[in-house]
Amino acid sequence: MNNLPKIALGAWAWGNDGTFGGSLTADTLRPIFDKAMENGLNLWDTAYAYGMGTSEKVLAGFVKDLPRDSFLISDKFTPQCADASSPTAMKDMIEMQLKLMGLDRFDIYWIHNVWDAPKWTEELAKYFEGKDNVPMIGVSNHNLAEIKQADEILKAHGLKLSAVQNHYSLINRSSEDSGILDYCKENDITFFSYMVLEQGALSGKYDTAHPMPAGSARADSYNPILDKLEVMNEALGKIADKYGVGIAQVPVAWAIAKGTLPIIGVTKVSHVEDAVKAANITLTADEVAELESVADGLGLNVIRFWEKEMK
Structure with missing residues (x-):
């Protein structure tokens, strides 16, 4: 697909699971959606697991009157959200999600x-x-052997594998070290990077x-390493x-410079504005190398509890 924007916007928190507080409603999220669409950021990443359909329903309300293209x-x-014992679990899940979102594809x-x-x-x-x-068709949180399989x-x-989505940031480059990024480039697979800001740890907001x-x-993960x-x-x-941008725009620009498509969670209009700024920055090879040198010198391991090493 050649019409992908430089950045995808994540609606994980739109599921209102309490991660970012419980004050997110369709009314508060609507301006975020509108701002993104105005700026050409029209790729929305959701899942039934995000609030058991809540994220999908909110998004469905925003796209229902828009041209499908x-x-x-x-x-x-x-x-984990499917009836694993049912022979039609895949069909049931996909068609339930399409109905929930009012989409045909x-x-x-x-x-x-x-x-x-x-x-x-x-089954897929x-x-x-x-x-x-x-x-x-994509796979998420897979290591190289699992991606090849x-x-x-x-x-x-x-069919072909067209997308891979893994945790990837300046301080977690295991998908690069393991050869996943190279494999994706060689096989025309788009690599989507999530947690490029390490949930705010690389935003300059915390010290x-x-x-x-x-x-x-x-x-629990980041406070013990705030000095680094x-x-x-x-x-x-x-x-x-x-x-002339904020610190949070640079890790995103770095992820784009590495040939990946970052997914940025958005819960405020300012998050969209920041994403637009990041998409307009083109880091030089020297800047990329300099940032990676600093990151490597810190020796951090920020693999989270739901993940594994990609090697």
């Missing part, structure tokens, strides 16, 4: 995680084999004097100053 929807098959459809993934990839392939309007399963049904609010999973993150954010700040 004016927006792109990325949705997911989450095995998705633009990208993912196997959300590796739980029994070969089985579900096979069987569902789309020979159909019109086949979306880009998914590709083989799809090829056996006349040893201003830690993340205690009691959250991200605080200060060093990273200082390096990001120098480049941000050069381009």
Whole structure:
């Protein structure tokens, strides 16, 4: 698909799971959607798992009166949300999601995680084999061997793997070190990077004097390493100053410079405005190398509890 924007917008928090507070409603999210569409950021990443349909329903309300070719929807098959014992689990999930969103097709459809993934990839392939309007098919949170396996399963049904979505940031480049990025480039697979800002740790908003609010999973992960993150954010700040942007725009611009398509969660209009600025920055090879040198020198491991090393 050649019409992808430089950045996808994530509607994970639109599921109102409490991660970012419980004050997100369709009314508060509507201006965010409108601002994004005005600026050509029209790729929306959602999943049934995000609030058991809540995120999808909110998004459906926003796209229902728009021309179908004016927006792109990325949705997911989450095995844990399906009736695994049913022989029609894949069909049931996809068609339930399409109905929920009032759509006749998705633009990208993912196997959300590796739980029994070969089985579900096979089911996905069987569902789309020979159909019109086949979306880009992707896998998320897969390592290189699992990605290759998914590709083989799809090829056996006349389909291809078109997308991979993994945690990827300046301080977690395991998808690069393991050869996943190279494999994607060689096989015309779009690599979607999520958590490029490490849930705010690379935004310049937090430091040893201003830690993340205690009691959250991200605080448990990042507060103990804020001294090292200060060093990273200082390096990001120098480049941000050069381009006249905020620190948070630089990790996103870095992810774009690496040939990936970052997914940015948006819960405020300012998040969209920041994404637009990031999409307009083109870092030099020297700037990319400089940032990576600083990151590598910190020796951080920020693989989260739901993930694994990609090597």
